Amino acid sequence: MLAYPTPVADRAVSIAALPITPAQYLTLRREASGLSRMQVARRLYEIKIKRFFGDRRPRRLFDSVAQALATVEQLEIPGARSKYRPVIDVLGGIFPLDADVYHQLIDEPADRRPAICRSCGCSRHDACGGTCTLTHVICNYCTAGAERLAA
Numbered sequence: 001m002l003a004y005p006t007p008v009a010d011r012a013v014s015i016a017a018l019p020i021t022p023a024q025y026l027t028l029r030r031e032a033s034g035l036s037r038m039q040v041a042r043r044l045y046e047i048k049i050k051r052f053f054g055d056r057r058p059r060r061l062f063d064s065v066a067q068a069l070a071t072v073e074q075l076e077i078p079g080a081r082s083k084y085r086p087v088i089d090v091l092g093g094i095f096p097l098d099a100d101v102y103h104q105l106i107d108e109p110a111d112r113r114p115a116i117c118r119s120c121g122c123s124r125h126d127a128c129g130g131t132c133t134l135t136h137v138i139c140n141y142c143t144a145g146a147e148r149l150a151a
């Protein structure tokens, strides 16, 4: 299934009232980076790690691209949450995300969750270009993009 990005302005209005879930957070950050799920899966499949101390030959984290893709898809299913931090850290090496934000969305009550842009998923330590500011529900980079689209 191809996912076409919704124009920023529509999106901000329709979902502003809903809390962002950990799964939505991953989707927003992945889409903001312009990567498809398959592209992320291919990158995941390339990753090799040493599984234990003294392991001479790093091994692949996933046995196949299909297995990596299944993991990416599962993490983006509404309600999905990975308590297994290394997976999120590894994803953070493929597209920008803040693993702390992801885990705060799981663990913190609604009023203590971090502020996140509803359009691109950026947040304080993971800002667009390192400089964007979150004014209301979307960041000023996304606001500027929406104004360009509307012009």
Ligand SMILES: [Zn+2]
Binding pocket: 117, 118, 119, 120, 121, 122, 128, 138, 139, 140, 141, 142
């Ligand atoms: Zn944004």
Ligand SMILES: [Zn+2]
Binding pocket: 117, 120, 122, 123, 127, 128, 132, 133, 139, 140, 141, 142
């Ligand atoms: Zn931003």
